[in-house]
Amino acid sequence: MLGEMGNLIRERCVNWLGYLFKRPREPRSLMAHEEILPGIGPVRVAYVIDCMGAMCPRPQLLTMKILAMVDAGEVIEVVTDNPAAVETFPSLADTLVCSHLLTIRESDCWRLYLRKEA
Amino acid sequence: MQSASWFELNRHRLYSAMIVVAVTLGSLWALSIDNRFLYLLVYVWFGLIYGLFLQYGRFCMAAAVRDLFAVKVPRMAVGMMIAVALYAIVAGLVTLTGHSTFHPNVLGWHILIGAFIFGFGIVFTGGCASGSLYKAGEGNLNSALVIFAISFSQAMVVAGGSWFDGLTPAGWAESALAKDMPAELSVTRGWFDLFTAGYVWNLKGTTLAEIMGVTESPVTAVLINTFLNAVLPVLVLLVGLYVYYFRKGYVRRLGKSSLTLGDELAGIWNMCTSSKNTALAGVGLGIFAGLHMYVTGALRAHYEIFNFGELLTAMGYTNGLSIQDTVFDPGYWYITTQEAQWGGWVMERLGIDMMDNIFFGLDNGLPNPLLNAPGFMSIGIILGAAILALLRREFKWKMPTWETAFFAIAGGILMGIGARLAMGCNIGAFFATVTNGDPSGWIFLLGMVLGGLAGVKVFTKWMDWKLSREDSFGL
Numbered sequence: 001m002l003g004e005m006g007n008l009i010r011e012r013c014v015n016w017l018g019y020l021f022k023r024p025r026e027p028r029s030l031m032a033h034e035e036i037l038p039g040i041g042p043v044r045v046a047y048v049i050d051c052m053g054a055m056c057p058r059p060q061l062l063t064m065k066i067l068a069m070v071d072a073g074e075v076i077e078v079v080t081d082n083p084a085a086v087e088t089f090p091s092l093a094d095t096l097v098c099s100h101l102l103t104i105r106e107s108d109c110w111r112l113y114l115r116k117e118a
Numbered sequence: 119m120q121s122a123s124w125f126e127l128n129r130h131r132l133y134s135a136m137i138v139v140a141v142t143l144g145s146l147w148a149l150s151i152d153n154r155f156l157y158l159l160v161y162v163w164f165g166l167i168y169g170l171f172l173q174y175g176r177f178c179m180a181a182a183v184r185d186l187f188a189v190k191v192p193r194m195a196v197g198m199m200i201a202v203a204l205y206a207i208v209a210g211l212v213t214l215t216g217h218s219t220f221h222p223n224v225l226g227w228h229i230l231i232g233a234f235i236f237g238f239g240i241v242f243t244g245g246c247a248s249g250s251l252y253k254a255g256e257g258n259l260n261s262a263l264v265i266f267a268i269s270f271s272q273a274m275v276v277a278g279g280s281w282f283d284g285l286t287p288a289g290w291a292e293s294a295l296a297k298d299m300p301a302e303l304s305v306t307r308g309w310f311d312l313f314t315a316g317y318v319w320n321l322k323g324t325t326l327a328e329i330m331g332v333t334e335s336p337v338t339a340v341l342i343n344t345f346l347n348a349v350l351p352v353l354v355l356l357v358g359l360y361v362y363y364f365r366k367g368y369v370r371r372l373g374k375s376s377l378t379l380g381d382e383l384a385g386i387w388n389m390c391t392s393s394k395n396t397a398l399a400g401v402g403l404g405i406f407a408g409l410h411m412y413v414t415g416a417l418r419a420h421y422e423i424f425n426f427g428e429l430l431t432a433m434g435y436t437n438g439l440s441i442q443d444t445v446f447d448p449g450y451w452y453i454t455t456q457e458a459q460w461g462g463w464v465m466e467r468l469g470i471d472m473m474d475n476i477f478f479g480l481d482n483g484l485p486n487p488l489l490n491a492p493g494f495m496s497i498g499i500i501l502g503a504a505i506l507a508l509l510r511r512e513f514k515w516k517m518p519t520w521e522t523a524f525f526a527i528a529g530g531i532l533m534g535i536g537a538r539l540a541m542g543c544n545i546g547a548f549f550a551t552v553t554n555g556d557p558s559g560w561i562f563l564l565g566m567v568l569g570g571l572a573g574v575k576v577f578t579k580w581m582d583w584k585l586s587r588e589d590s591f592g593l
Contacts, residue, residue, distance in 0.1 A: 004125055016517040055244035055260060055522055056181060057574075060189040061581055083256065083512050084176040088185065091193040091392055094367035108514065 035077075037102055037113060045113070046074040052081055052109060059085040060092055063114070067096050072118045075101065081109040089114070134508035137501050141166065152433050157417050157426060158491040164410045165498020166505075168403065168451065169252055173503035173512075175399020177201075178249035179544045180240035183563075183570035188241075188578070192363040196389060197396035198549075199352045199359075204404025206348030206553040210340045212408055213554070217415025219449025222323035222556040223541050228313070229558055230565040232540025233547070237569025239532030240544075241577050242525040247453040247533065247543040251496055255503025257515040260526045265496075267530025268537070269461030272454060275310055275538045276477035277462060277470070282309040290316025300441060303479050310538065314476045318541070325555035343555025351552070351560065356386060364389040407451045407549070414449040426491050427483065438463070438485035440473075446482035446492055452546040454537040456492035459484055477538075540565070 036042050047066050051059035059080045066076055080086060086103065089112050093100035101113040125132075145162065148155040171177065175197060182194040212218050223229070240246050243264040245253050250268075253261035283291075291306050294315035299305045305315045326347040327339035360382075368385045369377065377385070391397055423429055426447035427439050439445060446455050458477070463484050466472040473479040487493050507513040518526060537543045540562055542551075548566070551559030 012515060053516060053519070053522075055258075055525075056178070057184055057188040057241075057244075057577070058581065060185070060191070061578065064189060065585075081514055081516070083173075083507075084178055084181065084253075087176040087393060087395065088181070088189070088191055088193055091191045092189055094371075094392075095190045095363070097367070097370075107511075 038104075040101055040113075043075050043101075043113070045077045046070050047076040049076060049078045051085070052079060054080065054082065054085075056082060056084055056088075060088060063089075063092065064096060067098060067114070067116055070116055072116050075113055075115045078112040078114065079109055080112070086110045086112065130508045130511050130513065133513075134505050137505050137508075141498075141501060154421065154429055154433055157414075157421065157429055158489070158494060160410075160413050160417060161491045161495040162498045164406065164413075164451075165495035166502035167406050167498075168248070168495075169255055169499035169502020169504075170506050171399045171402040171406070172248060172252035172499065173255065173506040174402075175393075175396040177252075177396060177399045177403065178245050179549075180244070180246040180249050180570075183237060183567050184241050184574060186359075186363070186567075187571050187574040190363055192359040192389065193393050193396055195359055196356065197393070197400040199356055200390065200397055200400030201404040201407075202549065202553055203349050203352045204401055205407045205549065206344045206352075206404075208405055208408025209411060209553050210344035212412040212415070213340050213343070214336065215412065215415075217412050217419065218554070219411050219415045219418070220550070220554040220556075222325055222554070223547060223551055223558045224318055224321035224323040225558045225561070226318070226321045228318065229540045229547065229561045232536045232538070233562040233565025234536070234569035234572075236533050236536030236540060236543060237566035237571075238573040238576075239529040239536060239569075240566075241570055241573030242529030243533065244522075244526075246545075247457070247537065248451075248499060248545050250530075251453070251499040252503035255500040256507040257504075257513045259516060260518045260522045263518060263523055263526040264530040264533070265457060267527045268454065268534040269457040270465070271461075271531040271534030272458035272538050273461035273465055273472065275535055276458060277465070277472045277475045278309060283307065283312060285309070286312045286316070292316070293320060299476070299480070302441070302474060303476055304474050305476060308475055311476050313539075323556065323558065326557055327555055329557070339555075344553075347555045347557055348553050356390070360386045360389050364392075404553075407553075411450045418449070430485070430489060435485075435489055438483050438489070440478065440480055440483040442480060444481065444483060445485050445490070448492060448546070448550075450550050451495070452492055452542070452550065453496060454534070454543040454546060455482060456490055456496055458482075458534070458538070459490055460487055460493060463487060463490075536569070 032044065032046050034042055035045050047070060049062050049066055051062060059078065059082060063078055070076060090100045093114055098114045098116045101115055104111045145159050148159060177197060178194060179198055182198040185191045186195055243250060245261055247268060250261040250264040254265060286309060290312045294305045294312050297315050297319060299315065305311045325343050327333055327342040330342060332342055333339050365385060368388060418424065421429055425444045427444040430445065431443055446459060459482060462472045462478050466484055472484055478484050504513060540547050544566060548559040548562045
């Protein structure tokens with residue numbers, strides 16, 4: 001078990017050095033794509049905002065900017081690993097005139113889906 | 119292979135349990151050395167409880183002011199107001215039992231200016247002083263950098279040399295000299311000493327009941343301090359938040375054109391409960407922050423002491439006490455002063471004389487971090503947050519990038535300077551004061567809000583500039 005912990009720590013350190021000195025990891029495809037959301041059905045995601053590693057208030061501010069750009073009725077996806085930001089998004093959705101469709105918990109992040117209302 | 123998969127699946131639970139066991143064993147070990155360490159352990163376990171609640175509600179007071187301007191979301195401001203109301207009520211009851219440990223902050227322009235600098239800084243660090251502690255417990259190393267920066271910038275502010283003495287008004291040195299302080303404190307040298315002895319000591323700290331001259335009946339005084347100074351302003355602010363931030367969306371969702379009074383009240387309730395975690399954390403933090411005062415006050419009565427320094431002396435630990443044989447021991451939730459002591463202690467070990475000033479030398483001392491009771495409260499917050507974050511699988515090591523590290527350190531330095539000028543952070547100078555009848559906390563909040571507003575403006579400019587350079591939204 002200790003050996004496993006050691007490996008884990010080594011792997012983390014190597015990852016971080018790569019992250020500091022190279023470009024941050026390749027973002028997920030930011031292109032529009034279709035996705036099937038549980039309980040909601042197929043949805044066309046117009047934009048994916050990758051906020052991995054971002055501190056507050058960056059995820060919120062980026063989302064505001066993107067929402068101002070997309071058309072009414074379109075769905076955007078926010079990927080974040082910031083628990084405080086996730087907690088803010090349902091209230092943020094009210095303020096920004098959009099509906100918070102769903103939050104999906106992944107092993108290392110959350111994916112939030114917001115639809116811009118008319 | 120079998121054990122590997124078990125480890126993979128239960129790693130977070132295992133780590134979480136290890137922290138609980140370690141804190142419990144550490145507590146028992148301390149008690150076995152001397153049962154009077156109970157006084158210190160009260161800080162540890164209340165810190166742990168604060169950490170649990172902060173993580174549970176993702177309760178960040180920086181977000182309370184920042185999000186109002188940055189994204190127009192009142193979630194955290196509402197949570198903070200709930201906590202203030204609850205804390206005020208429990209604190210009022212504690213005051214009636216005679217075990218209140220509260221002492222008011224002095225009132226003056228320094229609070230507004232310090233709070234402004236503090237409020238400006240928290241926008242860049244992504245968390246206030248206690249917020250940074252609980253985020254460090256979630257594995258966020260940016261926040262750990264913030265704590266570092268706050269610790270050392272405060273220590274440098276209070277013990278700094280005489281470079282800025284020329285900036286102080288002439289009256290301060292005179293006034294400081296007139297206080298007749300021991301020579302080893304050199305009160306006329308060092309900006310912060312001049313500020314403390316020449317300015318702050320001439321001011322008075324008081325509660326609303328004293329200002330209004332109603333002190334003969336303790337019950338009336340408590341009622342004034344609790345309801346007039348805390349609960350009533352909270353209700354006014356909640357209504358304000360509702361009208362400015364929540365009502366529009368609420369009306370839209372309700373689909374009515376005109377609202378009855380009942381609808382409006384339901385709307386306010388709706389706003390308060392829109393994030394259940396935050397509201398519950400506010401309730402919990404308010405109640406336990408009040409209970410903390412009671413437990414420490416009762417223990418002080420039991421040991422017949424006014425300050426932990428006396429207990430340390432009795433136990434034979436006299437290193438690092440101030441010249442009055444005291445250490446920092448607020449008796450309630452406090453964040454920044456003990457962090458200044460960590461920074462100061464390290465600098466003292468590096469050979470810099472840190473005791474020739476009022477802050478450490480006369481008031482707070484520089485105890486070994488292992489004997490620093492409020493310091494353990496801060497560590498408790500980190501560990502409490504880590505316990506819950508691990509259990510909820512939200513713990514994740516987050517490494518700084520060059521940009522976030524720069525913001526963490528620069529913002530942390532500003533927070534440290536602001537916290538010392540204002541004599542506390544959003545916990546010590548706002549949360550703990552307004553709830554105990556001291557109106558100076560509301561001035562702190564005003565300064566912090568204005569600072570937050572300015573910070574958000576600068577931060578948004580920075581983000582726009584950066585995005586326009588990258589020319590895409592890929593971060």
